[in-house]
Amino acid sequence: xxxxxxxxxxxxxxxxxxxxxxxxxxxxxxxxxxxxxxxxxxxxxxxxxxxxxxxxxxxxxxxxxxxxxxxxxxxxxxxxxxxxxxxxxxxxxxxxxxxxxxxxxxxxxxxxxxxxxxxxxxxxxxxxxxxxxxxxxxxxxxxxxxxxxxxxxxxxxxxxxxxxxxxxxxxxxxxxxxxxxxxxxxxxxxxxxxxxxxxxxxxxxxxxxxxxxxxxxxxxxxxxxxxxxxxxxxxxxxxxxxxxxxxxxxxxxxxxxxxxxxxxxxxxxxxxxxxxxxxxxxxxxxxxxxxxxxxxxxxxxxxxxxxxxx
Ligand SMILES: Nc1nc2c(ncn2[C@@H]2O[C@H](COP(=O)(O)OP(=O)(O)OP(=O)(O)O)[C@@H](O)[C@H]2O)c(=O)[nH]1
Numbered sequence: 001x002x003x004x005x006x007x008x009x010x011x012x013x014x015x016x017x018x019x020x021x022x023x024x025x026x027x028x029x030x031x032x033x034x035x036x037x038x039x040x041x042x043x044x045x046x047x048x049x050x051x052x053x054x055x056x057x058x059x060x061x062x063x064x065x066x067x068x069x070x071x072x073x074x075x076x077x078x079x080x081x082x083x084x085x086x087x088x089x090x091x092x093x094x095x096x097x098x099x100x101x102x103x104x105x106x107x108x109x110x111x112x113x114x115x116x117x118x119x120x121x122x123x124x125x126x127x128x129x130x131x132x133x134x135x136x137x138x139x140x141x142x143x144x145x146x147x148x149x150x151x152x153x154x155x156x157x158x159x160x161x162x163x164x165x166x167x168x169x170x171x172x173x174x175x176x177x178x179x180x181x182x183x184x185x186x187x188x189x190x191x192x193x194x195x196x197x198x199x200x201x202x203x204x205x206x207x208x209x210x211x212x213x214x215x216x217x218x219x220x221x222x223x224x225x226x227x228x229x230x231x232x233x234x235x236x237x238x239x240x241x242x243x244x245x246x247x248x249x250x251x252x253x254x255x256x257x258x259x260x261x262x263x264x265x266x267x268x269x270x271x272x273x274x275x276x277x278x279x280x281x282x283x284x285x286x287x288x289x290x291x292x293x294x295x296x297x298x299x300x301x302x303x304x305x306x307x308x309x310x
Pocket of ligand 1: 068069070071072073074075076077087088089090091092093094117118119120174175176177178205206207208209
């Protein structure tokens, strides 16, 4: 049966790799370089992950977009984390590319959609359409290029202009291996000031050596997971926003409880509701005029959501 599933579904991994199993809240790069001051998972999140783990296992997903000037090292950073490789030859990204990386956060499966956008001006309009609905915005610059650092605020403005949520924001300096100690320290001070101005967390990494890379991604995953579960618990019926088109709920009904997976598609916001609606016979119009789908199988639910978001 699974042979007919979409390619995106096949990207999902059954289990998180050891270094993507997060049970302790990851620290920032520097405690004075972040607006995110929490030092542990929220109490409500820890409780939810302990008491309702089977219910929560259906779907947890966040979208992260990487942007920044041409050649600053966005693709290299993603490749280092997702595939543990580094290529010193430059190959421009055409339009956008993406990966799905599986984590287990407090033993709850969690997927990070990682969108790599092109820095070249001619692809800007394509890439910009992918900024929408991002839970994490990562603006990348090259530590050896002050010009690329000075463009970070503009990249961020463009991403936030189409993003109506409150994404976690990171400013990441790459190619740390190329920097002398003195030069690095000067750029770091400058970058930390810019990050503070725009409300971002600052990191410096090297995709060549891998220095800082896993810590950065685990930090992103933990912050975003914590926020998404906390928001879910704050809303009455446990609604999770997935992108901006879609609200999903995972709930228990009846006795003994049966787990139901529900998705509401808000119309007219670029979501291909037609194809989703016909993919499951239980699709029906709700009184609010939203499209509602109910699934008993978390795999069908996950696949439909993944095929729709992004
Ligand atoms: N020494 C060193 N070189 C790096 C590092 N990160 C990237 N590079 C090199 O910088 C060049 C550009 O890297 P990419 O990852 O392709 O840059 P990009 O930001 O994805 O570029 P676009 O797709 O054009 O936007 C490549 O030659 C990489 O090998 C690093 O941490 N250290």
